[in-house]
Amino acid sequence: MPTNAKERLLIAAERLFYEDGIRAVGVERILAESEVGRASFYRHFPSKDDLVVEMLRRRDTNWRAWLTRTVDSSTLDPEQLPLALFDGLAERFEAADFRGCAFINTMIEEADRSSPAHQVAAEHKEKVIAYLDRLLVDGGYRDHATLARQFALLADGAIVTALREGGTEAAPRARAVASALLRAAEREP
Known part of the structure; x- marks a missing residue:
């Protein structure tokens, strides 16, 4: 898995959204899957x-x-x-x-x-x-x-x-x- 938090978020989001749908996947699941903290998420993306x-x-x-x-x-x-x-x-x-x-x-x-x-x-x-x-x-x-x-x-x-x-x-x-x-x-x- 890449060390860059933004990259990890994008990889996790792409897989999860494709597999389960955008609405079905919440930020918490993306954070858990990407192993990125909430503060880091919001530093890169103001919102889901x-x-x-x-x-x-x-x-x-x-x-x-x-x-x-x-x-x-x-x-x-x-x-x-x-x-x-x-x-x-x-x-x-x-x-x-x-x-x-x-x-x-x-x-x-x-x-x-x-x-x-x-x-x-x-x-x-x-x-x-x-x-x-x-x-x-x-x-x-x-x-x-x-x-x-x-x-x-x-x-x-x-x-x-x-x-x-x-x-x-x-x-x-x-x-x-x-x-x-x-x-x-x-x-x-």
Whole structure:
């Protein structure tokens, strides 16, 4: 475990919030799990809400770095590269600790759109859409912005379906739909 108190708090919070939910996990449990004292907690985070926001920002950075690595390591041709998202999701769905999407889960728990946690979760989704859009632009697709949002919708649906079904099959099913969208899409000459 890291010696830095802030780091220990973030690690513990990320795991606990993902496993059990933001509202179900109190500050006392985070303190016990991280082995950080109350005074140190409040020195780093004025409130639990501030911890949630910073944890989500950190998870966003890590998740998007994972997505970039997944795409960069793919052997798909540039026009098919956006499909690597679904290949990566299939791997994530296999994890024993898979509990869905931390950002979707946050938006469900913090349904008020003005909530800082909800806003950070929504920003994550927009950043993923922007990344998919860049891949689609590089692939030469004319209506790349619409396709990027459709791919995000398929990915979110696959995540929720994988959680509901308890398997990995949602990823290849979503990939098949995404592949059909690409085949039907117009490309730049």
